[in-house]
Amino acid sequence: MLKDITLGQYFPGKTVVHRLDPRTKILLLIVYIVAVFLAQSFLSAGLVLAFLIAVTLLGRIPFKSMTRGLKPMLIFIVFTAVLNLFYTEGGTLLVEWKFIHIYSEGLRKSFFMVLRILLLVCGAFLLTYTTSPIALTDAIERLLNPLKKLHVPVHEFAMMMSIALRFIPTLIEETDKIISAQKARGADFETGSLIRRAKALIPILVPLFVSAFRRADELATAMECRCYHGGEGRTRMKVLRFARLDYAAFAAGALLLAGVIILRHFGL
Amino acid sequence: MDPTIPILETKDLTHVYSAGTPFEHVAIEHIDLSFRLGELVGLIGHTGSGKSTLIQHLNGLLKPSSGKVLFRGEDIWKDKKFTHAVRGKVGLVFQYPEYQLFEETCWKDIAFGPKNQGVSGDELDARVRRAAGFVGIDSELLEKSPFDLSGGQKRRVAIAGVIAMEPDVLILDEPTAGLDAAGRDAILQNIQAYQQAQNACVIMVSHSMEEVASLCSRLVVMNHGAVSMDGTPAEVFTHAEELTQMGLSVPQVTTVFRLLRERGLDLPADVYTVKYAVRCLAAWKEAHQC
Numbered sequence: 118m119l120k121d122i123t124l125g126q127y128f129p130g131k132t133v134v135h136r137l138d139p140r141t142k143i144l145l146l147i148v149y150i151v152a153v154f155l156a157q158s159f160l161s162a163g164l165v166l167a168f169l170i171a172v173t174l175l176g177r178i179p180f181k182s183m184t185r186g187l188k189p190m191l192i193f194i195v196f197t198a199v200l201n202l203f204y205t206e207g208g209t210l211l212v213e214w215k216f217i218h219i220y221s222e223g224l225r226k227s228f229f230m231v232l233r234i235l236l237l238v239c240g241a242f243l244l245t246y247t248t249s250p251i252a253l254t255d256a257i258e259r260l261l262n263p264l265k266k267l268h269v270p271v272h273e274f275a276m277m278m279s280i281a282l283r284f285i286p287t288l289i290e291e292t293d294k295i296i297s298a299q300k301a302r303g304a305d306f307e308t309g310s311l312i313r314r315a316k317a318l319i320p321i322l323v324p325l326f327v328s329a330f331r332r333a334d335e336l337a338t339a340m341e342c343r344c345y346h347g348g349e350g351r352t353r354m355k356v357l358r359f360a361r362l363d364y365a366a367f368a369a370g371a372l373l374l375a376g377v378i379i380l381r382h383f384g385l
Numbered sequence: 386m387d388p389t390i391p392i393l394e395t396k397d398l399t400h401v402y403s404a405g406t407p408f409e410h411v412a413i414e415h416i417d418l419s420f421r422l423g424e425l426v427g428l429i430g431h432t433g434s435g436k437s438t439l440i441q442h443l444n445g446l447l448k449p450s451s452g453k454v455l456f457r458g459e460d461i462w463k464d465k466k467f468t469h470a471v472r473g474k475v476g477l478v479f480q481y482p483e484y485q486l487f488e489e490t491c492w493k494d495i496a497f498g499p500k501n502q503g504v505s506g507d508e509l510d511a512r513v514r515r516a517a518g519f520v521g522i523d524s525e526l527l528e529k530s531p532f533d534l535s536g537g538q539k540r541r542v543a544i545a546g547v548i549a550m551e552p553d554v555l556i557l558d559e560p561t562a563g564l565d566a567a568g569r570d571a572i573l574q575n576i577q578a579y580q581q582a583q584n585a586c587v588i589m590v591s592h593s594m595e596e597v598a599s600l601c602s603r604l605v606v607m608n609h610g611a612v613s614m615d616g617t618p619a620e621v622f623t624h625a626e627e628l629t630q631m632g633l634s635v636p637q638v639t640t641v642f643r644l645l646r647e648r649g650l651d652l653p654a655d656v657y658t659v660k661y662a663v664r665c666l667a668a669w670k671e672a673h674q675c
């Protein structure tokens with residue numbers, strides 16, 4: 118079923134990681150990404166990896182769902198590894214066979230590239246696994262608040278984003294339903310030529326668009342009925358506040374970054 | 386074909402949604418039911434009791450987590466071809482079926498199902514018109530766009546789209562949800578007419594006790610993913626207490642009779658239609674006059 122797609126799904130929970138302010142988590146992710154790019158040696162990459170594992174354990178995220186999320190990236194990762202392995206020169210020549218030359222530098226570089234991708238993707242997963250989409254958009258709006266001075270419609274963008282996020286599961290569910298309904302009428306989406314299969318999508322797409330527009334219309338009416346007028350002068354029911362936990366998290370992030378920079382400074 | 390074999394049967398049917406994730410949810414468990422041609426079955430139960438999940442198994446849209454569904458005694462998941470064939474033999478009308486209309490004209494939309502079965506030419510036209518006739522859609526409406534019709538008419542066109550496949554078993558998920566009284570009565574009559582004309586087996590999911598009481602020859606009550614009662618309306622509605630505990634109601638006239646009985650009147654307990662109630666009261670009056 119379409120519904121079982123896990124990429125970037127939120128796993129509700131009450132752990133320390135879940136309870137962090139979403140702004141903290143976004144900022145921490147940025148710090149973490151910088152650290153990943155600065156880490157050039159085994160030692161510093163190990164430090165970043167240790168940080169990732171620690172947060173995963175603290176957030177009680179099953180390693181299985183991490184690896185499942187990585188599956189769609191597999192081709193990309195293998196491709197990167199192969200490219201770096203064959204097209205990097207330098208160091209000692211390890212393998213020489215016909216047109217294939219593998220250097221020690223290539224081995225090293227491809228290892229680090231793959232590790233870096235894995236670290237980045239898993240880091241991003243941690244954020245989306247432990248933070249609800251609504252909290253995320255809320256945090257992004259708050260973080261981008263200074264841009265309002267430049268007349269950037271931050272609130273409106275955030276609103277559009279949360280509406281889009283809110284309706285993704287609904288539309289997926291709707292698609293599932295329409296597919297089932299047309300299958301019940303004998304529609305066949307799995308066999309036939311490419312053109313036939315493309316044509317078979319019409320009975321799904323037409324009702325889907327009709328219902329998406331209907332929903333948009335209803336939502337707009339409902340918002341207007343409640344006197345929605347954009348971000349100007351709007352207050353919040355739940356105001357985000359940094360707590361002691363967040364300062365501790367910032368300290369951990371700073372330590373990670375400092376550690377990586379110091380290691381880099383000493384060439385380790 | 387041996388008439389003693391049920392047309393549709395479930396054996397120890399269980400379905401688990403999102404198995405192996407934190408969202409794992411057992412929707413139905415150990416369902417053993419059988420349906421025969423000529424039956425009009427009402428499937429009732431509170432919201433979330435697994436009715437929609439169950440009926441999607443009956444035509445092979447959902448695959449059982451464990452257990453089997455048999456059509457004329459054969460496992461519908463036996464092979465791909467058979468599963469596909471069963472979808473034509475067991476017609477399923479989803480809730481709010483009008484949201485699945487997509488063609489330019491009603492005729493084309495109704496023809497979609499039979500066309501997928503390989504019907505064409507005059508036979509196709511005949512089937513579309515017959516199906517439209519069953520649901521009371523006039524032939525001039527057939528050339529109109531389905532998006533120009535009223536809600537009740539759209540619903541009937543959508544139902545005709547399934548009836549046109551001429552299924553042996555017709556399953557409808559809350560066919561009257563969101564319709565006004567007139568639209569509701571019309572659709573119920575259409576369903577009954579189809580059932581009698583084809584001697585088909587019709588399974589109807591419903592929330593309205595009045596509806597199933599007046600229409601169905603058998604009621605299946607679901608509660609928390611299991612079948613808790615299965616019998617004639619008279620048998621089921623004598624368990625008014627249990628039904629209420631499950632969050633269901635009984636027909637209003639049944640409640641009236643229960644209250645009358647509590648006050649000491651010797652009336653029967655199995656009253657569930659107004660017609661029968663009137664007869665009972667007349668009989669009671671007669672008996673108490675002399």
Ligand SMILES: Nc1ncnc2c1ncn2[C@@H]1O[C@H](COP(=O)(O)OP(=O)(O)O)[C@@H](O)[C@H]1O
Pocket residue numbers: 120402403410411412430431432433434435436437438439
């Ligand atoms: N696609 C789905 N994924 C996960 N859970 C579902 C899905 N569809 C239904 N459920 C759950 O299964 C249970 C039974 O649902 P359903 O069969 O729709 O009940 P009913 O039709 O009786 O209201 C409900 O608890 C519902 O939340």
Ligand SMILES: [Mg+2]
Pocket residue numbers: 436437480558
């Ligand atoms: Mg339902």
